Amino acid sequence: MFGARSRGHDRKKRIWTSADVEDGEALTFVALESVTQRALEWLEDRECSPDLRRVLKGSRDSMLKKGKALSSGKGQSSMAWELMTNIRIFARMTPTGKVSVVESLMSQGLICAMVGDGGNDSGALRAAHVGMALSSATAATVVAPFTTNRGSVAPIADICREGRGALATSFAGYKFCVHYGLLNSSYKFVNYYYGTSQTMAANYFQDIGGFLSLSYAMTLAKPAPTLVGDRPTSSLFSVYTMASVLGMWFINIFCLQAVFVTVTSHEDYVRFPVHLVLITQWWKLSRNWENTCVFFVYSFQFFWSAVIFSFGHLFRLAWYQNAILFAFVSAAFGALSTMLLGSANGLTRVFHLALEPEDEHEPWTPTNPCPAMPYSLRLKVFATIVACMITSGVWEKVIVQGNIGAWVRNRCRRMSKHITVRL
Numbered sequence: 001m002f003g004a005r006s007r008g009h010d011r012k013k014r015i016w017t018s019a020d021v022e023d024g025e026a027l028t029f030v031a032l033e034s035v036t037q038r039a040l041e042w043l044e045d046r047e048c049s050p051d052l053r054r055v056l057k058g059s060r061d062s063m064l065k066k067g068k069a070l071s072s073g074k075g076q077s078s079m080a081w082e083l084m085t086n087i088r089i090f091a092r093m094t095p096t097g098k099v100s101v102v103e104s105l106m107s108q109g110l111i112c113a114m115v116g117d118g119g120n121d122s123g124a125l126r127a128a129h130v131g132m133a134l135s136s137a138t139a140a141t142v143v144a145p146f147t148t149n150r151g152s153v154a155p156i157a158d159i160c161r162e163g164r165g166a167l168a169t170s171f172a173g174y175k176f177c178v179h180y181g182l183l184n185s186s187y188k189f190v191n192y193y194y195g196t197s198q199t200m201a202a203n204y205f206q207d208i209g210g211f212l213s214l215s216y217a218m219t220l221a222k223p224a225p226t227l228v229g230d231r232p233t234s235s236l237f238s239v240y241t242m243a244s245v246l247g248m249w250f251i252n253i254f255c256l257q258a259v260f261v262t263v264t265s266h267e268d269y270v271r272f273p274v275h276l277v278l279i280t281q282w283w284k285l286s287r288n289w290e291n292t293c294v295f296f297v298y299s300f301q302f303f304w305s306a307v308i309f310s311f312g313h314l315f316r317l318a319w320y321q322n323a324i325l326f327a328f329v330s331a332a333f334g335a336l337s338t339m340l341l342g343s344a345n346g347l348t349r350v351f352h353l354a355l356e357p358e359d360e361h362e363p364w365t366p367t368n369p370c371p372a373m374p375y376s377l378r379l380k381v382f383a384t385i386v387a388c389m390i391t392s393g394v395w396e397k398v399i400v401q402g403n404i405g406a407w408v409r410n411r412c413r414r415m416s417k418h419i420t421v422r423l
Helices: 037-044 050-062 079-086 095-107 119-127 155-194 200-218 239-264 289-308 323-341 346-350 375-400 403-413
Strands: 018-022 025-029 034-036 064-066 089-091 113-116 130-133
Touching: 034 037, 037 079, 037 089, 037 095, 079 095, 089 095, 095 119, 113 119, 119 130, 130 155, 155 200, 155 239, 155 289, 200 289, 200 323, 239 289, 239 375, 239 403, 289 323, 289 375, 323 346, 323 375, 375 403
Parallel strands: 034 089, 113 130
Antiparallel strands: 018 025
16 A cells, blocks of 8 residues: 655655654654555554654655644654655545545645545535635535636636735735825824814815725736746735835835925925914814925825835736726826926815915915915925835835845745645
8 A cells, every 4th residue: 555665765755764663563664655545544543653753754844845844743643644745646535534634734734725526525625725626517516615617627726826816915905004094194293293284175085086996996906817936925914014014104204204304494485373273273274385295295105005005016917907096096196296286276276285375364364474385396396206106116116026025025934834835
């Protein structure tokens, strides 16, 4: 049912030999490549000594591509459990035996998929992380979450491709929401510091026209056409996820600081006289240079973050291939650029932007007017925002998703509880 070879017989086959003394009889065990149901049952009935476990653990670790195998560590374990990751072929297996093999592989931290075309595969299809039935006319389709009419295991690659794309899209939405909260809280702090407030129209534009529409559009990203050897992160607090969110947040905060230094140092700048406004009269707090800067910087950065987190990389198509997202972002950037660099109009007055002199609405009066932001200053603000967008794009594409990020991810995955078998 299974064979044994000595250590010196064939090193290329990764076969090891160890003597386990039981009842005075020396038994030789090796890393098997194929077993039958009877052979597996024989191995399950044999306990593995600690010394032999260390030998087999070295064999198992060398056969794994990433990470290190989970070992029983202490106590007794069966020979079947210790040799499970070394066996490549399980022949003449009963339905119960198939379930036992799947559960044994999963118990070692492996992500296990099962493909079957008959009712005798139903138990293993149900037990595995991913089960796919090869025919829609069998009982296996009742328990298998995926079914294909193709008589091939090739569709399992499509499942992985779609699943990785969906996971990457879910994490993109998660990062977008987290960054939205961080960015929103930062700009609220700036508003409180200067005693200003955005108009309700600005809040509707950013929250309804921005957050809700972009959150929906980002979910429409399609998976990449090919399956790559890498896999997306599955940790909400991994180095990859946190570096992507916090890195862009820090870049945006630095951009805001640069914009306010440029604006407040201008010779025509007049700080908003918040002390002249009653605390209950919040609608009078929006016509000023401070609010104008916050509106444009926050809106540009917010819409751009949806683009940043939708970079295709390996698992999804590029963001510009998402027609809905591309349309929303293009329309928003066009409107914001026109308002910032154009002349005052009805739309800028809806948002209470300081693009024209103001002396009619309190607290501004003819004796204490609010000057219009000059075009040259607005052009500097626009250039700073564009530089910020380029910097954040380089950070995400070159650093986080580039070679540096790949090196960090590989280092972190070696500490993961999940491992991948080299095929």
